[in-house]
Amino acid sequence: MKYLDLTIDEIRNLLDRKEVTSDELIKESIDKAHQYQEEYNSFVTILDEAKHNYEGSTIINGIPYALKDNYSTKGILTTASSNILSNYVPVYDATVVQKLNKSGAVLMGKTVLDELAMGDSGTTGHTGIVKNPWDKKRIIGGSSAGSAASVALGIVPFALGSDTGDSVRKPAAYGGVVGFKPTYGRISRYGLFAFASSLDHVGYFTRSVKDAAYLTDILKGKDERDMTSLPDNDEVYVSGLENDIKGRKLFYIKEVCNIDSYQDQTDEELKALLNNFHEVIEKCRQLGFIVEEVSIDRDLLNALYPSYMCISCAEATSNNANLTGILFGLPGKGNNVDEIMFDARTRGFSEFIKRRFIMGSFVLQKENQDKLFLNASRVRRMIVDKINELFKEYDGLIMPSSEGVAPIINSKKDKLSDRYLILGNHLVIGNFGGFPSISLPSGFVNGLPVSVNLTGRQFEDGLTLNMAYKIESVLGYKGQVAKGVK
Amino acid sequence: MYKVVIGLEVHCELKTKSKNFSYATNDYSETPNIYLDTVDLGFPGILPVANKEAVKSALKIAMALNCENPDEVIFDRKNYFYPDLPKGYQITQSHKPMGINGYLMVNVDDEDIKVDIHDLHLEEDTASLDHFNEYSLINYNRSGIPLIEIVTEPCLHSSKEAIAFLEALRSVILYCGVSDARSDLGQMRCDVNISLMKEDATEFGTKVEIKNINSFTKVKEAIEYEIERQTEVLNSGGTIIMETRRFDDEDMKTYSMRSKVDAVDYKYFLEPNMPPIKLTKEFLDEIRSQIPMLQYERINLYINEYGLSRYDATTLVKEKKMADYFEETIKDGTDAKLASNWITSIVLGHLNKFQVEIDQIYLTPAMLVSLIKMVNDGKISSKQAKEVLYKVLEEEKDPVTIVDELGIKQIENDEEIRSMVVEILDANLPLIEEYRKGRNVFDFFVGQVMKRTKGQANPTLTAKIIKEEIEKR
Structure with a gap:
C-alpha cells in the first residue's frame, strides 16, 4: 500500500472510488513518518491519534497533511523549533488550520523548522537537523525544512510552511517539489508565529501546481483577525489553470542568469544549473511565452540581502519580544522579573537567534535607524518599484530558484560572493513586493533536484498559477518524490 | 522666586465595546483575567486589529481640542520589556498622532488661558500588576484597553492652572461621551513634567517627570511638593537632576525612580500588521458633527447671551446632561434666569439629597416649563410653585395634577x-x-x-x- 506519494487529486479519485479509505491514508502517513523520523527528522510531533471525522465533499477531505511547527494549533504542542517554546501548547488554532480542519484534511504532524523560522538550512531547530531525502548528507534547506522533507518523502501529499525570505520556495527546490506562496494578504497570517510581519507569507509544498491551486482556493480569504488579509474574490484558481498563455511575457534578470556575469565561470555546478534554467526558458518559448532578458542595476541587486537582513531582524526582535517565559514557554529563574525574563531568553534562544535579535535591535536604535532600518526600507521600495515597472510589460519573472543544488550539511558558503549574494537571495523580491511566487522542479544537477521560480504580479495569483501550470506540463516533474527513499 | 513650568501627559481610557486591537470586552471588573483574548495575552501568532470606535473617539477628542488631524491612521510599536506588556511592545502612535498643535481654553480665576496641546495619540493600556512580598500577580483585564494620551506643551505655571486644565479636559472627554474618565478606576491618569526657572531666564530649567498620578488632588499635592523641593535645591545652590519620580500619597512627597540619563530607547517603528487607514473628509466631518457644544463655549453663552452669573453658568455646565436639560427648558423662550434659578436651587438640591442624576428624575424640562408658565401667568405663586416642584420630584406626578390635587390655585378675583x-x-x-x-x-x-x-x-x-x-x- 502506497498512496501518499500521489498528488491530491489522484488521492481524491482513489478515495472517491473507495480504493482506499481516509483511515488507511492516515495510518500510512503516520507509519511513514515514524519510519523516516530517525533518518530525516522531519517532525517535532507526530500525531499518532490523528483521526478523520468530517462529512463533506472537499478535494482534501480525509487527506493527511503536515504543518510547520510555527502555526498555532489548539491543544497541540507548538515549539517553533525553539527551546523557549519547547513546552508551549497553544489555546487557539491558526486561521489556516481552522480552514483545513473545516475542509476535512487531517493534521498528522508538526514539522521541524529553523529555530523561529529564522534560517535557511533546516539545521537549527531545537530537535536537530532535517536531512535531504535525496541525499542524507545534504540539507533540505529552511526554514520550512520538515514540511519540505515530509512531502519529498511521500509522507504527505501537501504540507504548510511559511515564507519570509524564501523559506518555502528554496527548500521546495532542494526537495524537488512544488513550493508556492500567494500574494501577501491572500491568506490570513493569524496564528502563524510572526518572524517579520511585513514579509511573512503562508506557503505550501505540493507535488503539482494544481494541488497548490486547490490549496489556495481553500485557504484564501478575508480574515477579521488579520487586517492585512485581502478581500474575498470570486476567482477559483484551479479553474483558470488551463487558460491559454500564448503571448504572455516573462523576463529574467541578466545579472543573475548568465554565466558571463560571474567572477568564477568554471564552476561546473553553476554552469549546469544555469544550463538547466536556459533549457526551461527554451521550453517556455516553445509553449508560446515570450521570454526576454532584462538588466537591473547591480547595486540594487547587491542590496537585496542586506536590506532583507535589516528589515527581517528588526521586525523579528520586536515580534519575539513576547517570548519572556512569563505567561507561557520556558519558565525563567531569578529573583525579580528582569532576571526571570533574562534567564528564559538566555537559555531559550540559540546563539544564532540572539545574533539576529542583536542585529535587529541595532538597526532600530535611534542613532542607527535612519541609516540602517529606514534605508533598507527605502531599498525595498526601490526594488519593488523597479519590478512593478517591469510588470507593466511582463506577466512574470522567471529565475533559477537557488544558487545550486542542496548544500552539504554544515558546509560553509561565502555570503558575499556574487553567486550567493544575488543568485541565492533574489527570491526575497517576492517577499519585498508581496508577489505570488512559485518554485517548480526543473530537472537534476549531479543527481540532485534543481528548480525554477516564477514570480507574478501582486494579486495575480491566478495568472501566476496558470503560467506555472503550463510550464510544469512541459518540464515533466509533476508528482515527484525523492528517488531512492525506501 | 522662580517661575514654574509644567507640562502634562494625560492618559484616558476610552469607553469602547471591545479592546483597542482585539475582540475582547472592554470593561472594568473586580474579577481578574476575565476580559481577554489571545491578542491581549501576546500569544505567538496573534495580530492586532484596529478598533474603529476607538479611532473615532480619539479623533473626536483631538478635534475638540482644536488639533490638526492626520491624513491617515498609522500605528507604531514602542518596544520594551515589562511583565505588564505581554507582546513586548506597546502599539501606540509616534509618527502620526491623531492630533497635533491643538489648544484648550481654560478659565482660571475668571481669566481665560490658552493651554497648548502638543499632540493626542491613541495607544493601548498595559496589564495591571499587584506586587506582594514573594510574588506578583498579573491581571490582563486592562491589557489592550484603548487609551488616549494628551500631551500639553510646557505652558502651565501653577498647580491651580494644571488642575483647571485637567478639569476642563475631563469635561471635554465627558461631553464627547468617549470615556467616564473616572480617576478612581484608573481611567484617567496623569504624568507631570515640572521645572523651575529664574524669572528673567530665557531657557527652561531641568525638568523632572512625576509618573502615573491617579487623582487631581494628588496632582496638586505632587506639584506643590515638587515646587517646594526644587526651590530648596536651587536656593541652596544645588542642581536639579533630570529624572523620573513617583508621588507617595502617604507622606505627600515625591521620590526618585530612575535617572533619565539611562533612558530606554523604545526603538519606535511602524506597526507592520495594520495597513494605513486613509481618513476621508466625509469620515472626519461626520465625527466633527458629533461633537456637542463644550463647557467653555456654553459658559460664555450662558453669561453673555442669557445673562446668568458665572457661578450659575458654571454650575449648570458641570455635567453635559444638566446643561442639556437647562437648554431644553429654555428652548421655547422660557426665561433663562428663572429656569436657571429653579434648576440650580431646588432641582440640584433634590439631586444631591437623593444622589440621583438629572436624567433619572421624574421632572422633565417640559414640566418645568409648564410650572414656570403657571407662575408667570399668575395661576400660582412662586411659593406654591416651590411646593408643587417638591411634590413633582417626590411623588412623580406632573405639575398640573399636583396643582389640582392640592387644590391650589391663585385667587385672582x-x-x-x-x-x-x-x-x-x-x-x-x-x-x-x-x-x-x-x-x-x-x-x-x-x-x-x-x-x-x-x-x-x-x-x-x-x-x-x-x-x-x-x-x-
Whole structure:
C-alpha cells in the first residue's frame, strides 16, 4: 500500500472510488513518518491519534497533511523549533488550520523548522537537523525544512510552511517539489508565529501546481483577525489553470542568469544549473511565452540581502519580544522579573537567534535607524518599484530558484560572493513586493533536484498559477518524490 | 522666586465595546483575567486589529481640542520589556498622532488661558500588576484597553492652572461621551513634567517627570511638593537632576525612580500588521458633527447671551446632561434666569439629597416649563410653585395634577380680595395710622390676606389692592 506519494487529486479519485479509505491514508502517513523520523527528522510531533471525522465533499477531505511547527494549533504542542517554546501548547488554532480542519484534511504532524523560522538550512531547530531525502548528507534547506522533507518523502501529499525570505520556495527546490506562496494578504497570517510581519507569507509544498491551486482556493480569504488579509474574490484558481498563455511575457534578470556575469565561470555546478534554467526558458518559448532578458542595476541587486537582513531582524526582535517565559514557554529563574525574563531568553534562544535579535535591535536604535532600518526600507521600495515597472510589460519573472543544488550539511558558503549574494537571495523580491511566487522542479544537477521560480504580479495569483501550470506540463516533474527513499 | 513650568501627559481610557486591537470586552471588573483574548495575552501568532470606535473617539477628542488631524491612521510599536506588556511592545502612535498643535481654553480665576496641546495619540493600556512580598500577580483585564494620551506643551505655571486644565479636559472627554474618565478606576491618569526657572531666564530649567498620578488632588499635592523641593535645591545652590519620580500619597512627597540619563530607547517603528487607514473628509466631518457644544463655549453663552452669573453658568455646565436639560427648558423662550434659578436651587438640591442624576428624575424640562408658565401667568405663586416642584420630584406626578390635587390655585378675583382687605383694614385701624407714620406694617396686611386664603391670593394683586384701599381712607 502506497498512496501518499500521489498528488491530491489522484488521492481524491482513489478515495472517491473507495480504493482506499481516509483511515488507511492516515495510518500510512503516520507509519511513514515514524519510519523516516530517525533518518530525516522531519517532525517535532507526530500525531499518532490523528483521526478523520468530517462529512463533506472537499478535494482534501480525509487527506493527511503536515504543518510547520510555527502555526498555532489548539491543544497541540507548538515549539517553533525553539527551546523557549519547547513546552508551549497553544489555546487557539491558526486561521489556516481552522480552514483545513473545516475542509476535512487531517493534521498528522508538526514539522521541524529553523529555530523561529529564522534560517535557511533546516539545521537549527531545537530537535536537530532535517536531512535531504535525496541525499542524507545534504540539507533540505529552511526554514520550512520538515514540511519540505515530509512531502519529498511521500509522507504527505501537501504540507504548510511559511515564507519570509524564501523559506518555502528554496527548500521546495532542494526537495524537488512544488513550493508556492500567494500574494501577501491572500491568506490570513493569524496564528502563524510572526518572524517579520511585513514579509511573512503562508506557503505550501505540493507535488503539482494544481494541488497548490486547490490549496489556495481553500485557504484564501478575508480574515477579521488579520487586517492585512485581502478581500474575498470570486476567482477559483484551479479553474483558470488551463487558460491559454500564448503571448504572455516573462523576463529574467541578466545579472543573475548568465554565466558571463560571474567572477568564477568554471564552476561546473553553476554552469549546469544555469544550463538547466536556459533549457526551461527554451521550453517556455516553445509553449508560446515570450521570454526576454532584462538588466537591473547591480547595486540594487547587491542590496537585496542586506536590506532583507535589516528589515527581517528588526521586525523579528520586536515580534519575539513576547517570548519572556512569563505567561507561557520556558519558565525563567531569578529573583525579580528582569532576571526571570533574562534567564528564559538566555537559555531559550540559540546563539544564532540572539545574533539576529542583536542585529535587529541595532538597526532600530535611534542613532542607527535612519541609516540602517529606514534605508533598507527605502531599498525595498526601490526594488519593488523597479519590478512593478517591469510588470507593466511582463506577466512574470522567471529565475533559477537557488544558487545550486542542496548544500552539504554544515558546509560553509561565502555570503558575499556574487553567486550567493544575488543568485541565492533574489527570491526575497517576492517577499519585498508581496508577489505570488512559485518554485517548480526543473530537472537534476549531479543527481540532485534543481528548480525554477516564477514570480507574478501582486494579486495575480491566478495568472501566476496558470503560467506555472503550463510550464510544469512541459518540464515533466509533476508528482515527484525523492528517488531512492525506501 | 522662580517661575514654574509644567507640562502634562494625560492618559484616558476610552469607553469602547471591545479592546483597542482585539475582540475582547472592554470593561472594568473586580474579577481578574476575565476580559481577554489571545491578542491581549501576546500569544505567538496573534495580530492586532484596529478598533474603529476607538479611532473615532480619539479623533473626536483631538478635534475638540482644536488639533490638526492626520491624513491617515498609522500605528507604531514602542518596544520594551515589562511583565505588564505581554507582546513586548506597546502599539501606540509616534509618527502620526491623531492630533497635533491643538489648544484648550481654560478659565482660571475668571481669566481665560490658552493651554497648548502638543499632540493626542491613541495607544493601548498595559496589564495591571499587584506586587506582594514573594510574588506578583498579573491581571490582563486592562491589557489592550484603548487609551488616549494628551500631551500639553510646557505652558502651565501653577498647580491651580494644571488642575483647571485637567478639569476642563475631563469635561471635554465627558461631553464627547468617549470615556467616564473616572480617576478612581484608573481611567484617567496623569504624568507631570515640572521645572523651575529664574524669572528673567530665557531657557527652561531641568525638568523632572512625576509618573502615573491617579487623582487631581494628588496632582496638586505632587506639584506643590515638587515646587517646594526644587526651590530648596536651587536656593541652596544645588542642581536639579533630570529624572523620573513617583508621588507617595502617604507622606505627600515625591521620590526618585530612575535617572533619565539611562533612558530606554523604545526603538519606535511602524506597526507592520495594520495597513494605513486613509481618513476621508466625509469620515472626519461626520465625527466633527458629533461633537456637542463644550463647557467653555456654553459658559460664555450662558453669561453673555442669557445673562446668568458665572457661578450659575458654571454650575449648570458641570455635567453635559444638566446643561442639556437647562437648554431644553429654555428652548421655547422660557426665561433663562428663572429656569436657571429653579434648576440650580431646588432641582440640584433634590439631586444631591437623593444622589440621583438629572436624567433619572421624574421632572422633565417640559414640566418645568409648564410650572414656570403657571407662575408667570399668575395661576400660582412662586411659593406654591416651590411646593408643587417638591411634590413633582417626590411623588412623580406632573405639575398640573399636583396643582389640582392640592387644590391650589391663585385667587385672582379683585372683588374677593378687596372685600377681604377692607375687613382686615377695618379691624386694624390703629395700624393704618402706624403705616402712615412710616412703620412697616404693610407685610402684616399681606400676611393676613394670605392667612385667610391659605396663600392662594395673588401676592402682587393683593399688595396693589391693600395700597389702594389704604389710600382711599
